[in-house]
Amino acid sequence: MNFIQTRGNDANKAQSVTFSQAILAPIASFGGLYVPQELPDLGEAFLQKHLNSSYKTLAADMLARFEIDIAQEVIDEALDLYDAFDDASNPVPVVKVKENLYVSELYHGPTRAFKDMALQPFGVVLSSIAQQRKENYLILAATSGDTGPAALETFKNRENVQVACLYPDGGTSDVQRLQMVTEDAKNLKVIGIHGVFDDAQNALKRLLASEEFQSALKEKNVSLSAANSVNFGRIIFQIIYHIHSYLELVRQNAISLGEKVYLNVPSGNFGNALGGYYAWKMGLPVEKIIISSNENNILTKLIKTGKYDLRDNAVVGTTSPAMDILKSSNVERILFDLFGDVRTKELMQSLEENNFYELNAEELTQLQEKFDADFCTGAEGKAYIKATFENDAYLMDPHTATCMKSFETCSNPAIKTIAYSTAEWTKFSPVIANALTGEKDAHDIDALKSISAVANLEIPSMIQGLFDKEVTQKTIIEKEKIEQEILKFL
Numbered sequence: 001m002n003f004i005q006t007r008g009n010d011a012n013k014a015q016s017v018t019f020s021q022a023i024l025a026p027i028a029s030f031g032g033l034y035v036p037q038e039l040p041d042l043g044e045a046f047l048q049k050h051l052n053s054s055y056k057t058l059a060a061d062m063l064a065r066f067e068i069d070i071a072q073e074v075i076d077e078a079l080d081l082y083d084a085f086d087d088a089s090n091p092v093p094v095v096k097v098k099e100n101l102y103v104s105e106l107y108h109g110p111t112r113a114f115k116d117m118a119l120q121p122f123g124v125v126l127s128s129i130a131q132q133r134k135e136n137y138l139i140l141a142a143t144s145g146d147t148g149p150a151a152l153e154t155f156k157n158r159e160n161v162q163v164a165c166l167y168p169d170g171g172t173s174d175v176q177r178l179q180m181v182t183e184d185a186k187n188l189k190v191i192g193i194h195g196v197f198d199d200a201q202n203a204l205k206r207l208l209a210s211e212e213f214q215s216a217l218k219e220k221n222v223s224l225s226a227a228n229s230v231n232f233g234r235i236i237f238q239i240i241y242h243i244h245s246y247l248e249l250v251r252q253n254a255i256s257l258g259e260k261v262y263l264n265v266p267s268g269n270f271g272n273a274l275g276g277y278y279a280w281k282m283g284l285p286v287e288k289i290i291i292s293s294n295e296n297n298i299l300t301k302l303i304k305t306g307k308y309d310l311r312d313n314a315v316v317g318t319t320s321p322a323m324d325i326l327k328s329s330n331v332e333r334i335l336f337d338l339f340g341d342v343r344t345k346e347l348m349q350s351l352e353e354n355n356f357y358e359l360n361a362e363e364l365t366q367l368q369e370k371f372d373a374d375f376c377t378g379a380e381g382k383a384y385i386k387a388t389f390e391n392d393a394y395l396m397d398p399h400t401a402t403c404m405k406s407f408e409t410c411s412n413p414a415i416k417t418i419a420y421s422t423a424e425w426t427k428f429s430p431v432i433a434n435a436l437t438g439e440k441d442a443h444d445i446d447a448l449k450s451i452s453a454v455a456n457l458e459i460p461s462m463i464q465g466l467f468d469k470e471v472t473q474k475t476i477i478e479k480e481k482i483e484q485e486i487l488k489f490l
């Protein structure tokens with residue numbers, strides 16, 4: 001299958017590219033993104049066939065339907081990484097939390113957040129393409145705290161790949177920071193910047209578009225790619241777990257095959273929700289996708305009013321920092337799917353030039369047929385964490401907690417919901433400790449201990465071990481110095 005471009009073709013880039021090309025150079029004409037030319041139609045037969053399949057079998061068959069230009073043994077090696085998740089026989093457990101609400105836990109991988117679901121296999125795929133082509137790649141990652149650790153983990157010591165990971169100094173939890181700054185593989189560089197996540201992401205986008213930077217890299221025989229979810233190589237692995245989660249509900253006799261469900265997704269860059277949208281288009285029975293946000297509620301406003309308005313909006317820091325995003329990259333792929341490339345280009349140009357776009361009434365209706373949305377404040381989120389722990393004996397992180405509000409405000413109670421849990425409690429322990437016990441401003445290590453005691457949960461060894469590891473990545477710089485610092489590293 002080939003990949004086409006969300007903003008049309010500029011006559012410089014190829015009209016369509018292979019999967020490998022789309023993941024090696026993820027920015028398309030006019031700054032657009034790559035999307036599949038058409039999605040495979042799986043239908044109910046596919047669901048029936050995989051009712052009793054393992055995650056890996058399901059994944060391999062779904063990927064095969066995409067007919068991508070990646071050798072089967074590479075795909076198999078990539079999927080084998082799910083064996084190292086907590087339960088090799090089921091890397092994504094789905095748990096009933098209360099009547100009609102099921103939580104799909106996407107955080108059982110090595111860095112304890114859902115980014116591992118896609119980045120683990122993505123690392124194998126990208127490195128093997130680079131080796132095959134005898135090319136060297138620099139992977140840029142901008143992180144608010146979860147992508148960075150997952151990208152470093154997947155690429156460490158892999159051939160033909162180096163990683164430069166940008167994070168906002170002071171903008172992550174202790175655990176997230178330690179997961180990055182204690183990585184000591186030679187092909188990894190971690191750079192803290194004075195600024196917020198959007199500064200890191202803007203720097204990344206600027207470097208990806210900069211010809212000057214790319215020619216400086218070329219002199220070192222290095223090409224550039226990105227590990228953020230603008231890269232379709234991540235999105236493809238994020239379709240699978242939506243199908244798996246649905247089949248889990250069938251296996252648990254919670255629904256019958258063919259019954260529609262809500263997918264409720266805590267969203268930032270919209271990669272997770274986009275995976276659900278593609279799964280739906282490929283035949284998964286979905287009633288609607290519900291987008292959950294925090295106080296940075298730009299997606300709620302878009303879906304409720306049709307307006308994407310950045311004009312008087314600055315990112316605010318919240319208790320669910322992985323969703324502190326206003327420029328939500330993957331919305332563009334939805335616009336393309338619903339309205340085509342000409343309109344997408346127009347809307348995205350308006351966003352770039354005027355910090356604003358507005359859908360017309362007909363377009364808004366189309367969007368609302370697929371999506372609904374609500375946002376949850378930090379205080380509400382903490383109340384949900386406490387209530388769900390006390391009443392339903394289920395502990396969730398502050399990102400997952402944003403789904404609890406929209407579960408109440410957006411769902412028809414006759415229809416079951418799959419809500420996605422995107423992080424383990426260990427990654428955001430100070431907020432959770434505050435929600436459960438009222439303790440304030442605890443360091444992660446103390447918060448972990450108090451949650452562990454209150455909830456009778458063990459701190460996983462990979463988290464506990466972080467506090468004794470040596471800090472090897474000490475670079476913290478002004479954002480203007482990023483380019484220089486990366487060139488020095490190469």
Ligand SMILES: *Cc1c(COP(=O)(O)O)cnc(C)c1O
Pocket residue numbers: 113114115146147229266267268269270271272273322323399422423
């Ligand atoms: C990345 C992340 C999100 C947002 O996911 P998107 O695919 O960017 O919408 C939500 N929660 C956590 C914990 C994350 O790490």
